[in-house]
Amino acid sequence: MTTVVERPVVSDVRPGSSAAAVAALALFETRRLLTRLPVIIAFLVYLGWTVWRGGTDWDGYPALQDVDRATQGAPMLVGLAVLLSVNLAALRSRRHGTEHHFSVLVLPPWRRTVAHALSVVAAALLTAVCVAAQFGREALRPGAIGHGSVAELLVGPLTVLLSGLVGLLMAGLVRSALAGPLTVVFFLFLTLFGTGTSDGWSRWLMPVVVEPTANTLPSDLLGRPAAWHALYLAGLALCAGLLAVLAAGGRKPVVMAGVAGAVAMTLVGGVAQAGGDSPALVRARERATVNPGQVQTCVPRDGSTYCVFPEWGPRVADWAGVVDRVRSLAGGSAHEQKVVVRQRIEARYGLSGDGALTPLERPHEVTVGTRWGGNRVPEFSAAVAGVLVAGNEKASTSICDGRMVTVMWLAVGWESDPVAALRRVRLDDSATGSALVLQPTNGMYMTDAQTEVLRELLDRPRGEVTARVRSHWAELTEPKVTAARAAALLGVKAPEGDDKCLD
């Protein structure tokens, strides 16, 4: 059945301004962009990855100057999805043959392009919310220390913005639906092979600059030109967006001026970010590496002293807790031994260098690194135990006798799951046989026989073993004591495995 309309109803809609129409169209395009399947999938993968990573990484003790950079990689996936979707949306009229039809509508094509660009801004803002949530969650952890950089946090959203606007520009330049996918392939190729392990200035031309090491440094020693890089990315994004508007016919003075400004932004940011480390930064890194005491604060706690870089002050209580538990298992003077815990870094090569530290030779001085949580806890515990047994860090790394049994008992004996801690502190995650034991400086070596004795001890009641350790402390910490002798003193069966150290 049909209805005959005898007299048209007069519409109550009155035209608004072009700017308001662009805003309305931007809302329309934003809703469509954010409900495209590739974008939804990309955001879901991004959020899923973020939640999963958040639950496993940093072990609850994040350094915020690392966390900010960790927000940058995943948004690239969203960026590529936005690039594809915006490209297709901008080609919509051409793909579906509505160009001639829509050419007689009031809003000109260049203003429609502006609306597409604004929809990309919305996707970038949504990414910024995700980045802020990711960073905020880490910052709110009780063990968080350090300072994040707003410029580093901007990289993720700016990458999405840049990708989307490049997709829009490609739609204006190459009026084929193949342009978007080909651009994505080009981006992937550039990401995989364009940066490589390069540590030169050219790597800063990429949107996301990944550091080759997981070194954690004080935030003032990072030397990453994050603000200049953000300016560079913003300039690139603006260039792409404004060129897309120009390509769509928006040859207005304000657009031309905008392109000039965007090119200037890109050049300023691009040149400044390639400037390298300043002499002041190089001096500061040298000082922090060679004479950290000059820039550290020393905090006394339970008789020991903790010398830390300013941002790590909140960690002293965690370290003191480990020192206290290790000492509680020791005998002789070691039970009351005061130690100096010195936080140390190798900052001279920035984030791209090897962070290896040499052991300290000063008596009862222990190195602690800049990362904490997870494996770093038993590693520090092993270093404290080594100093209590051998007297100093250098000597502890040279132990090649049955004292390792006592060192490792002190290191893991206080843990709620000492075998798990033993696995975590050994390089090969083993709990049997010989292995290298990790600590903040050089490692220590456990023979097969020493491991056997230790495992026997870990199967016995802690109080019983502690009592034996204390009563035989002098002999157990005597150089040249064998694993078999240690076993006899501690009341466990003699080991059958090899008891030879590495050469």
Next chain:
Amino acid sequence: MTPTVSASGLSLRYGGTRALDDVSLRLTGGVTGLLGPNGAGKTTLLRVLATALPADRGAFTVLGHDPGTARGRQEVRRRLGYLPQTPGFHPDFTAFEFVDYVAILKEMTDRAARHREVRRVLDEVGLADVRGKRIRKLSGGMRQRVALGAALVGDPGFLVLDEPTVGLDPEQRMRFRELIAGAGEGRTVLLSTHQTEDVAMLCHRVLVMAGGRVRFEGTPAELTARAAGRVWSSKERDPGAKAGWRTGTGAFRNVGDPPDGAELVEPTLEDGYLLTLDGDAVEVAA
């Protein structure tokens, strides 16, 4: 009465082809039919009047605005509804989204009022029940109605429809006639078509074009009257007829200059149209 469209001397060439040749016309309220053979210049004229193409020469106004100026063109576009010959669609848009999108491109910025308007036109074209359906799932007739809805959104003062009933089955064509008749109430509609019945049933004025020129401008009755005394019936096809065909009764209907004593019959608008195109390659098979 002020005409909605007033054009004089419109000319346009595509390469060596004269698509429009000194076309002058005046359109007022109601539905005006535009008839002509393929290549007559109908679509070109519609595209010029709809501001999709600029004319090489001549001048015209639509709703009092001169599309020759940027400002005038914008004003015309604000009050224009245009349904092209082969409208494109965004298949993953719903009917509502498509018309809403067009409404935004017509600078209707008040969201609530715009959505009311979109619902109104979808009601008007009989698509209220499927407005949430994706266009790719709609039939050809429904898609054509979506396109008409997009043309009607914003209550345009001048509606340009380029062969809107092509490819529609008879029922859909009837429905479209109803819609176009409704659309012609209170506004000016220029309807290009090959269907002379559409013109006869819908239009208060008719233009006939051929070779880029307007060959006739008047009422359908006047066009029909052109064939008065020039249509006759015979048992055999009259070799002197310009066109002739066997009808359902078995007799031949001839159009042209009848012989003496011919059995004259009542002419139709189509007869008038054929005679108007005399000399412009119109063939009607026997």
